[in-house]
Amino acid sequence: MNLRIPGPTPCPPDVLAAVAQPMINHRGPEFANVLTTASEGLKWVFGTSSEVFTLTASGTGGLEAAIVNVLSPGDPVLSISIGSFGERFANIAKSYGANVDTYSVEWGKAADPTEVAARLESNPNYKAILVTHNETSTGVTNPLKEIAEVAKPYDCLVIVDAVSSLSSIPCPVEEWGLDVVISGSQKGWMSPPGLAFVWLSEKAWLANESATMPRFYFDLARAKNSLEKGQTPWTPALSVFFALEHAFGLMREEGLESIYERHRKAGELTRSIAIKNGLELFADNDYASNTVTAIKWPENVDGKKISSLARDKFNVVIGGGQAKLQGKIFRIGHLGHFELKEIEDAVLTVVNLLENSTEG
Numbered sequence: 001m002n003l004r005i006p007g008p009t010p011c012p013p014d015v016l017a018a019v020a021q022p023m024i025n026h027r028g029p030e031f032a033n034v035l036t037t038a039s040e041g042l043k044w045v046f047g048t049s050s051e052v053f054t055l056t057a058s059g060t061g062g063l064e065a066a067i068v069n070v071l072s073p074g075d076p077v078l079s080i081s082i083g084s085f086g087e088r089f090a091n092i093a094k095s096y097g098a099n100v101d102t103y104s105v106e107w108g109k110a111a112d113p114t115e116v117a118a119r120l121e122s123n124p125n126y127k128a129i130l131v132t133h134n135e136t137s138t139g140v141t142n143p144l145k146e147i148a149e150v151a152k153p154y155d156c157l158v159i160v161d162a163v164s165s166l167s168s169i170p171c172p173v174e175e176w177g178l179d180v181v182i183s184g185s186q187k188g189w190m191s192p193p194g195l196a197f198v199w200l201s202e203k204a205w206l207a208n209e210s211a212t213m214p215r216f217y218f219d220l221a222r223a224k225n226s227l228e229k230g231q232t233p234w235t236p237a238l239s240v241f242f243a244l245e246h247a248f249g250l251m252r253e254e255g256l257e258s259i260y261e262r263h264r265k266a267g268e269l270t271r272s273i274a275i276k277n278g279l280e281l282f283a284d285n286d287y288a289s290n291t292v293t294a295i296k297w298p299e300n301v302d303g304k305k306i307s308s309l310a311r312d313k314f315n316v317v318i319g320g321g322q323a324k325l326q327g328k329i330f331r332i333g334h335l336g337h338f339e340l341k342e343i344e345d346a347v348l349t350v351v352n353l354l355e356n357s358t359e360g
């Protein structure tokens, strides 16, 4: 099966074998060792010397944890939304009573740092900005470094959904001055779904002391206390931890720069094959993502039918469009563990099916 959705992504065979390890005592030294390996790996990839917390949840749980640990009901927040995951992030903040203003960008385009600066200038009281680093629904990567840069003169926290970017494209959290950053195991981390990663800057920890949004399972102060004892507050998804431990071995062997380079090549390859075969990309080319490519279905094509044929006849599974993009685009995931050949095969399978379908 050539699974080419932008998460869950295929896991290397050794990672899958690691999942099959026997259960261990999550309150004993066995797990403390696994947790240490995971934590060291996470710090390395996040580019930080302070702790990254691993929660047993999908990425959305990580987003929720980020919101409830640093904000209070009524806090003014600026949501920068460029697609469906940006909307989700804003909705979580609204659900917990934040006072959310939205800077919405046309889907397919990236946020403009100048516009973010103008919004912060006109409302300097924002407690936080919420921004999606890589918008998986549209295949767009925001200029996060520049957005964080314009936020620097203000007191606001920069809260970043880096679920489909971190570990695949550069996102050095300390160097870029970010405050809360979230990722998820099933995207670029070569691991199964089940773990979310959350990092807080010193400034975010200060905000945590006075933040009053309700929280229990996702209370990061508890996670911090537990981590000091080599534990997590609640029973962790041990099998996914085993996978992650192994995945970090592979990532260290390859090296971060090589991993980023492999993703850059995959992005370029996917876009060039699509264009060469007369397909149109959905994302603004200057901000096209190197982890997922969104491609427009040609006019009058039944995308659902082509996707089913790709799956049933050729074992190629591609992603569809989300929300208002349903039936309008398809998405090719190229993140985590992959060979360039697999990406090429997936795009060419769709291209061939499209050619056959128009021939009649």
Ligand SMILES: *Cc1c(COP(=O)(O)O)cnc(C)c1O
Residues within 6 Å of the ligand: 007, 058, 059, 060, 061, 085, 132, 134, 135, 136, 161, 162, 163, 164, 184, 187
């Ligand atoms: C996958 C993803 C999420 C989280 O989705 P889950 O299904 O909860 O893991 C959040 N944001 C982005 C940008 C994503 O790609």
